[in-house]
Amino acid sequence: MQTHPQPSDLDTLANASFSALLTALSRPGQIQILPTAGEAGIIAALLDHECRVACADPRLLPQVMQTGALVAELPEADHVFLGKMTDPSQLDHVKTGSDLYPDAGATVVINVSLDTGPRLRLSGPGIDGTVTLCVDGLPDGFWSARDNLIRYPMGFDLFLQDGAQVMGLPRSTTVEVL
């Protein structure tokens, strides 16, 4: 081969966004920076016609549908965009997979404010001991609902997003509200 193939702008966006997402999920509690604010990078990195997506945020629907992903209800969705969340009972219907196929648990993206709000202490894989941080903008009862729904290795994985900032919370992370 004489020349190297060049990445397109979309390749570059998807690659850099995924790098942020993978690091975020590998190191819960550490904030990563996406190449663009909002969900565009996450959508470019992960979604296509092989995905079923639940989208509570109408802003995102056109972007999601352009990927060819099927728009689905929460219990069928493997990717869930909740936008700004008001009702913790939305979590009740998120797919958690099975012991046989934990990978069927959904990936859930929620808009929050990072660095303000209630203090949380995280522990689990990816965390050196414990880490303490603040997350605001989640409805009351969110953390206990998450705690009740995750039956490790069954569960769902969260990306908490604030502009271009993203934080990952895999199902393996234990969250204590301080």
Added chain:
Amino acid sequence: MAYVATRGGARAIEQAERLFRAEMGEIDPARVNEIRTAMPYLIDRVMGEASLYDEDIAALALAQTGGELYEAVLLLRAWRTTQPRLQVAQPVQQNALFTHRRISAAFKDIPGGQLLGPTLDYSHRILASDVLTGTPFVPVPVDAAAQPAPATQPSVAAWQAANDLVDLPEPDLTRPDDIPDITREPVLFPSKRAHTLQSLARADTGGTLALGYAAMRGYGKAHPTVNELRLAEAEVMVKHPKGTEFSAGRVKVSQAEVVSKSGEKLSLGFAATLGWNEVKCISAATLDLNSKGAAKGSATEEEFFLYHTEGVESSGFCIHFKLPHYVTFQSSLDAMRDANAKRQAQPQDQEPAE
């Protein structure tokens, strides 16, 4: 520098490949064309195992690999990986196939008739050695039949179903876009029906024969009767974005239905593949016939035969044993030596009795 990091690894592999290619010399369109026209059955086999229907590209793969079949199939599969999927074609209906050959061993005659078509089945396998001494082999022209055979033929199983001899599978109404696809997702067990048939369609011919033959010899519960074997061409019907349906061309396909008595009824095994490949279809249909209720770990169990007839995976794993394994070997040696040292240190009278 006292120590050179690259001790020739990069140069060695480049020269080794050159050595392989030097044997075959220049590859030009004429060579590719000659392979395509002279070896249609080889092309068919390679296209079927590659799950990629393009005679020119298959011929090129054969030219480029010097006829190393596993390499040719891998080359095509890897190329296939890079191609976008534009659309899922309409399902192909058995009775709409443009049929060249269709025979049944189950009945003396069948609706539509036994249609021998092109075959070497009844030829005497004698080398045309005169060719080597300068007398070309010129095939004797075919005498056309008085009446051409009908282009399409009903399926034998349909007649049997009408006579309540066999239960046909329920028509699968899955939307074409939702049909599970083994090129897009892994096969998990129990396997989806679409995955099973797709895996068999691109299975290694030799591997499928080996396991199918084991089933035929008695390692399977059901003895196959060839209900129908068909070589045909299928129209690939696709939809233009504007909505018009049109044929993108014809592809050669082969399919086999085998049956065996199962209580009051016949049970049915089925396989189909791209290209004309009778041995593979009969073997694969035999495995399909035997898979229901097969014991875990037996050659006729779905998981067993689907995994072990995947030619790209099995051939790749087989040749990977040529790669250096000295780290794992060293690790094992260490465990063995330590165990031996422990045994030597043990007083003799503590040896366990035989």
Added chain:
Amino acid sequence: MSLSSLTKPWQPMSYGFLDASAKREIRRKMLKAVAVPGCQMPYASREVPMARGWGTGGLQVSLTLINPKTCVKVIDQGADDSVNAASIRRFLADVSGAPTTLDTLQADLIQSRHRIPEEKLAAHQTLVLQVPNPEPLRSVQPNMSIARQMHADADYGRMWLQLYEQIVRSGRVMQGASYPAMVNGRHVMTPSPIPRWDVPKLHMAQHLTILSAGREKRIFAVPPFTRVEPLVFDDVPYKVEDHGDLTCNRSGARGFFMNEIPLPDGSSTHEISDSDYGVKTIRARDGETVEMGATWYNNGQMEDAQ
């Protein structure tokens, strides 16, 4: 809409060889693998221009992660110059334009078969291990569906029994490489055929490790700071290869995993397996200024993990 709008302008090859949909599928599975450490996630595993069993799983992960700035190192049996490592390195560079390195410390992405480098990996580095057989239970249960159910039930009794029987018969666990380990206290994982020497390097590490089996179509991960505990009985401790006192005859490096080289007189000599570390040792000995990273083992002993 027209037929041409369904596809993109023709180019000989996508960036990083894999098309965008293949990469997205691998990304989705990598996230799940990280979320459930040590659990094997099925993925489609496209064919790539190398034979199955030759690192196609690792390659697909590397091709997904790579970008023109990713500095890549590829090793096989610890060596950068091993023929298949050279082949994979050339392919990765050709299809991505990414720079390559032999220096562990310089690499962002390390694809490896059968070894973890001796220098400690840092938080920004990702290790991609090629995996021939992702199923640690294969030796007690060859059927993948049954083995999967055993993982779902955390039913590892037969695995323990096999280890116990080896101890009874041979006085020790006879597993060489691929020593099974419990990950995050839940899933038993094969660390790929790395020697026992390397398994403790995965425990509470700084870096992310992705393990990928292309032929068997499974991907799994060990995130940083994750417990990776070799299966051992309380009274029979885990034992790495007895290489702590060996010295490399070429570089003089001592206390690392070695290759044994048989000699005609019936004896043998040793060469350090991590070829780049050997080179650095020689350069340092010859008076060059060389940056030597901290190593997991010092004086032949693994430092105490947390």
